[in-house]
Amino acid sequence: MKNKDIRMQAKGLNVSYGDKQALFDVNLEIAKNKVTALIGPSGCGKSTFLRCLNRMNDVVDSCKIDGIVQLDGFNIYKKKVDVVLLRQKIGMVFQKPNPFPKSIYENVAYGPKIHGLTNSREELDKLVKKSLNRAGLWEEVKDRLEDPGTSLSGGQQQRLCIARAIAVTPEVILMDEPCSALDPIATKIIEELIDDLKKKFTIVIITHSMQQAARVSDYTAFFHLGKIIESGETKQMFSNPRLKRTQDYIAGKFG
Amino acid sequence: MARFDKIIKGYFFLCAAFSVLITVLIVFSVLFESVRFFNIVPVWDFLFGTQWSPQTAMRADQAGSSGSFGAVPLFMGTVLITFIAMCIAAPVGLFSAIYLSEYAPKKTVNSIKPILEMLAGVPTVVYGYFAVITFSPFLRGVGDFFGLSIASESAMVTGIVMGIMIIPYVMSLSNDAMNAVPQSLKDASTGMGATRSETVRLVVIPAALPGIISAMLLGISRGIGETMIVVMAAGLAAKLTANPFEAVTTVTVQIVTLLVGDQEFDSAKTLAAFALGLTLFFFTLVLNVAALFISRKYREQYD
Amino acid sequence: MIKRTTKIAMKRAKKKKNPFKFKLGSSKKNQVHLARRHARERRFRVFGFSAIAASMIFLLVFFASIIADGYSAFTQAQLRIVVTFDQSLVEKGNYRKILQNSLKQQFPEAKGRKQRFMLYKLVSKGGVNSLRKLVDNNPQIIGETDQVWLPASSLIDMYVKGKTNNEVDESKRKIKDLQIKWLEELQANNSVRSVFNTAFFTNGDSREPEQAGILGSIMGSIFSIVVCMLISMSIGIGAAVYLEEFAPKNKLTDLIEVNINNLAAVPSIIFGLLALAIYLNFFGMPRSSSLVGGFALAMLVLPTIVIASRNALAAVPPSIRFAATALGATKVQVTLHHTIPYALPGILTGTILGVARALGETAPLLMIGMVAFVADVPTGILDPATSLPTQIYLWADSPELGFVEKTSACIIILLLILGIVNGTAAYIRKKFQYDW
Ligand SMILES: Nc1ncnc2c1ncn2[C@@H]1O[C@H](COP(=O)(O)OP(=O)(O)OP(=O)(O)O)[C@@H](O)[C@H]1O
Ligand SMILES: [Mg+2]
Numbered sequence: 001m002k003n004k005d006i007r008m009q010a011k012g013l014n015v016s017y018g019d020k021q022a023l024f025d026v027n028l029e030i031a032k033n034k035v036t037a038l039i040g041p042s043g044c045g046k047s048t049f050l051r052c053l054n055r056m057n058d059v060v061d062s063c064k065i066d067g068i069v070q071l072d073g074f075n076i077y078k079k080k081v082d083v084v085l086l087r088q089k090i091g092m093v094f095q096k097p098n099p100f101p102k103s104i105y106e107n108v109a110y111g112p113k114i115h116g117l118t119n120s121r122e123e124l125d126k127l128v129k130k131s132l133n134r135a136g137l138w139e140e141v142k143d144r145l146e147d148p149g150t151s152l153s154g155g156q157q158q159r160l161c162i163a164r165a166i167a168v169t170p171e172v173i174l175m176d177e178p179c180s181a182l183d184p185i186a187t188k189i190i191e192e193l194i195d196d197l198k199k200k201f202t203i204v205i206i207t208h209s210m211q212q213a214a215r216v217s218d219y220t221a222f223f224h225l226g227k228i229i230e231s232g233e234t235k236q237m238f239s240n241p242r243l244k245r246t247q248d249y250i251a252g253k254f255g
Numbered sequence: 256m257a258r259f260d261k262i263i264k265g266y267f268f269l270c271a272a273f274s275v276l277i278t279v280l281i282v283f284s285v286l287f288e289s290v291r292f293f294n295i296v297p298v299w300d301f302l303f304g305t306q307w308s309p310q311t312a313m314r315a316d317q318a319g320s321s322g323s324f325g326a327v328p329l330f331m332g333t334v335l336i337t338f339i340a341m342c343i344a345a346p347v348g349l350f351s352a353i354y355l356s357e358y359a360p361k362k363t364v365n366s367i368k369p370i371l372e373m374l375a376g377v378p379t380v381v382y383g384y385f386a387v388i389t390f391s392p393f394l395r396g397v398g399d400f401f402g403l404s405i406a407s408e409s410a411m412v413t414g415i416v417m418g419i420m421i422i423p424y425v426m427s428l429s430n431d432a433m434n435a436v437p438q439s440l441k442d443a444s445t446g447m448g449a450t451r452s453e454t455v456r457l458v459v460i461p462a463a464l465p466g467i468i469s470a471m472l473l474g475i476s477r478g479i480g481e482t483m484i485v486v487m488a489a490g491l492a493a494k495l496t497a498n499p500f501e502a503v504t505t506v507t508v509q510i511v512t513l514l515v516g517d518q519e520f521d522s523a524k525t526l527a528a529f530a531l532g533l534t535l536f537f538f539t540l541v542l543n544v545a546a547l548f549i550s551r552k553y554r555e556q557y558d
Numbered sequence: 559m560i561k562r563t564t565k566i567a568m569k570r571a572k573k574k575k576n577p578f579k580f581k582l583g584s585s586k587k588n589q590v591h592l593a594r595r596h597a598r599e600r601r602f603r604v605f606g607f608s609a610i611a612a613s614m615i616f617l618l619v620f621f622a623s624i625i626a627d628g629y630s631a632f633t634q635a636q637l638r639i640v641v642t643f644d645q646s647l648v649e650k651g652n653y654r655k656i657l658q659n660s661l662k663q664q665f666p667e668a669k670g671r672k673q674r675f676m677l678y679k680l681v682s683k684g685g686v687n688s689l690r691k692l693v694d695n696n697p698q699i700i701g702e703t704d705q706v707w708l709p710a711s712s713l714i715d716m717y718v719k720g721k722t723n724n725e726v727d728e729s730k731r732k733i734k735d736l737q738i739k740w741l742e743e744l745q746a747n748n749s750v751r752s753v754f755n756t757a758f759f760t761n762g763d764s765r766e767p768e769q770a771g772i773l774g775s776i777m778g779s780i781f782s783i784v785v786c787m788l789i790s791m792s793i794g795i796g797a798a799v800y801l802e803e804f805a806p807k808n809k810l811t812d813l814i815e816v817n818i819n820n821l822a823a824v825p826s827i828i829f830g831l832l833a834l835a836i837y838l839n840f841f842g843m844p845r846s847s848s849l850v851g852g853f854a855l856a857m858l859v860l861p862t863i864v865i866a867s868r869n870a871l872a873a874v875p876p877s878i879r880f881a882a883t884a885l886g887a888t889k890v891q892v893t894l895h896h897t898i899p900y901a902l903p904g905i906l907t908g909t910i911l912g913v914a915r916a917l918g919e920t921a922p923l924l925m926i927g928m929v930a931f932v933a934d935v936p937t938g939i940l941d942p943a944t945s946l947p948t949q950i951y952l953w954a955d956s957p958e959l960g961f962v963e964k965t966s967a968c969i970i971i972l973l974l975i976l977g978i979v980n981g982t983a984a985y986i987r988k989k990f991q992y993d994w
Binding site: 259260263264266267268269270271272273274275277278280281284285287288346347348349350351353354355357358359367370371373374376377378379380381383384385387388389419422423426450451452453455456473476477479480481482483486487507510511514515528529532535536539540542543544546547 | 595612800801914924948951962965973
């Protein structure tokens with residue numbers, strides 16, 4: 001990977017919750033405008049790693065982080081860094097759709113409003129429409145923007161959450177098993193959406209589905225017991241993994 | 256065997272039914288005496304009269320004379336003191352709850368919460384004593400300093416101390432409500448780059464609003480029904496005023512003054528206490544039931 | 559004002575230069591916006607912290623002031639008086655005269671009725687009883703002269719404890735210069751001492767502060783709590799079991815539930831009115847007795863117990879019930895043999911919390927007359943009695959200076975008892991509650 005193609009980079013990342021260490025010396029590069037998939041058995045530290053990328057772990061009292069995570073070459077764990085701004089740049093989509101108990105419109109407008117991104121109602125309207133459009137939801141909800149976000153179907157809710165995340169024009173989007181609560185059709189829609197979004201955003205996605213990782217990602221990192229076992233181009237890793245353990249996992253022999 | 260089961264089951268049912276009986280007894284006894292009272296003093300005069308002087312009405316020549324049992328000054332006094340109390344308890348209780356559920360680390364919460372709950376365990380007679388002995392002189396001193404004349408039994412003193420008493424209720428109920436807001440919503444907000452306070456103001460509080468409102472209603476209900484603090488620290492004279500630095504009296508104070516000591520049970524004076532009790536019961540019932548239904552609705556939302 | 563905050567925000571924004579070359583972060587407008595958000599965040603945090611701190615400070619002031627006022631009540635000043643046990647007076651039982659004569663002898667300069675009256679006021683009226691006890695226990699003292707430690711009157715006690723204001727003119731204070739002089743004479747002879755105030759724990763109420771004790775109110779509290787618990791436990795737990803285990807889901811059950819939740823928030827004084835109307839006026843039970851007090855309190859704490867017991871029962875996992883049912887137990891057997899025993903720690907905790915609530919409750923007891931002056935320590939549930947909180951109320955109302963420390967001391971005792979009770983509840987919860 002060339003240097004200018006690297007958007008984020010983790011170097012020597014060690015993370016522990018209290019006495020329990022969850023990540024051991026993790027190094028990973030995340031390519032710009034590509035989809036990076038994190039795979040690995042349950043409890044191996046994928047979510048922990050993902051949450052380190054936008055410092056969501058700051059919220060957890062017991063969490064101790066050691067190491068470097070860079071965004072465009074700057075360490076985001078430096079004291080001076082403003083997490084608020086950082087999280088605006090690095091958005092997040094969660095495993096279970098979690099729309100706010102507000103209207104669809106308010107859900108998408110939430111980020112722009114707190115960050116003061118727009119100056120007028122028209123501008124905000126435009127931004128909401130754009131974001132919903134990008135998330136492929138606009139046609140479905142344009143007549144019911146005032147309905148509560150929770151009234152949508154699961155798949156729609158997850159797309160609403162994606163729309164909410166991209167409304168603040170982030171540069172990186174982190175997705176923690178975004179499709180695990182969805183049926184195959186909704187999953188397919190989201191996968192197509194991810195394919196579309198990567199033109200503009202850098203995406204990191206956690207998934208338990210090997211097929212999904214193979215379908216949507218350009219790069220893959222395989223986690224096991226808090227360490228990265230193998231990482232590289234998805235095509236290469238799925239067709240010809242370097243390590244036996246990776247092969248076994250991809251083949252469904254453990255995990 | 257089946258018979259034994261039936262008896263046990265019947266006993267359990269009777270126990271549950273007894274709790275309803277208590278309510279029925281309350282309503283019945285209070286209502287019964289109130290009706291007798293309203294035979295002497297018209298309801299209208301009681302509810303809308305602005306003169307309250309039960310002592311004079313006790314004399315034979317004035318018995319049942321109209322105008323002496325106007326409860327408006329008592330209602331206003333109760334409202335004034337409860338209002339002052341909620342001005343203290345609502346913000347302090349709410350912000351304490353916010354701090355505990357969103358800011359303080361878990362360890363701190365575990366050590367602070369029991370201490371704050373101690374406040375709730377202190378008997379109100381102790382609060383009343385504190386109001387009289389310590390707080391009232393202090394507030395008067397402060398008043399003197401600013402050239403304000405504050406009555407020693409002012410609504411301010413009583414209201415503030417009552418507010419302190421209500422803080423832990425508001426705090427613990429709204430804390431429960433805020434803790435019930437799913438972590439995923441808070442994460443969503445944080446993940447968008449919201450500051451903690453934005454998450455609290457824009458996500459947590461709106462989501463917990465029913466619970467918080469219900470906490471406030473219960474706080475008000477407690478304030479209205481509180482007896483010992485006002486009996487000890489508030490005034491006896493029924494005065495219609497909105498000045499918080501003057502002494503006012505409340506419904507509960509009058510119930511106590513009318514009934515404590517020897518009394519003949521049939522005088523308008525003692526019956527008036529039951530009419531006041533009925534009013535008190537009615538208003539707190541409305542508040543409690545409203546609070547109950549609001550918080551129930553809310554709980555269903557997240558179940 | 560707005561301009562000023564903007565300026566400050568700008569300054570902050572400049573200081574906190576962002577290391578990222580963010581499109582948005584770089585514009586001045588956005589930096590100001592961000593700085594404002596952070597300022598608001600800090601303010602919010604400060605509010606939250608201050609709210610907690612305010613409660614803490616209050617609690618501190620509160621305890622400090624109560625303890626500062628009350629700790630002195632646990633000691634009592636005593637005076638050493640040379641007493642002559644005159645035989646004829648002892649035979650007549652006139653110990654008052656003995657005391658008075660002895661005082662006169664010790665301070666012969668007290669002339670005239672008024673001064674002598676002042677002299678007699680040095681020693682507590684309870685001193686007479688002390689003399690009588692002394693003679694009863696030790697008859698050979700009759701006819702002798704001996705030095706005897708006698709409790710000082712409240713007047714002297716307060717002076718010794720430094721609670722009186724001696725700066726004001728003599729006419730405006732209770733303790734007179736002459737009495738101070740006598741006292742100083744006694745002090746010079748080492749004839750004034752301070753001892754643990756046992757009377758405070760062994761006496762009933764009294765009009766004389768130095769003789770007033772809390773035993774009567776403690777007994778009253780114990781009697782009424784016992785009555786209250788017997789009733790509220792047997793009914794409360796039953797009601798909880800019915801609602802949690804047997805009640806069908808219907809309107810009636812719903813009504814009972816709403817009703818219990820409402821009862822928990824009904825002002826306590828209403829329960830007093832109920833007890834007054836039903837128990838005193840309708841059934842004619844004895845006024846001021848712990849029996850009626852216990853009845854009133856029982857209705858008051860019933861909802862607390864029901865709610866706590868229900869929570870405890872609900873925490874027992876259904877799998878246990880299924881297991882017992884599968885073995886052929888009837889519903890009642892399952893409940894009696896399994897559910898209730900497993901829920902017992904929780905039920906007990908709830909009940910103890912109910913006790914704590916009942917212990918501190920005052921208003922309903924006012925209504926049924928448990929605020930009368932009762933000098934005798936009650937010996938049964940039908941005797942007129944007070945309780946600790948009503949005793950506090952009574953003493954708080956007394957004008958004598960001596961009762962201020964007594965009130966605070968009584969509060970200290972009540973709070974200690976409540977602390978122990980709540981501590982027990984917490985202990986049981988921690989130690990015995992099953993972790994499902
Ligand atoms: N808040 C926390 N407190 C303590 N330990 C935690 C916390 N979050 C995660 N852990 C621990 O860290 C380890 C890694 O957890 P993580 O959630 O990152 O796993 P994961 O790979 O995302 O698993 P899954 O696929 O099930 O989501 C686990 O052993 C977990 O128990
Ligand atoms: Mg995970």
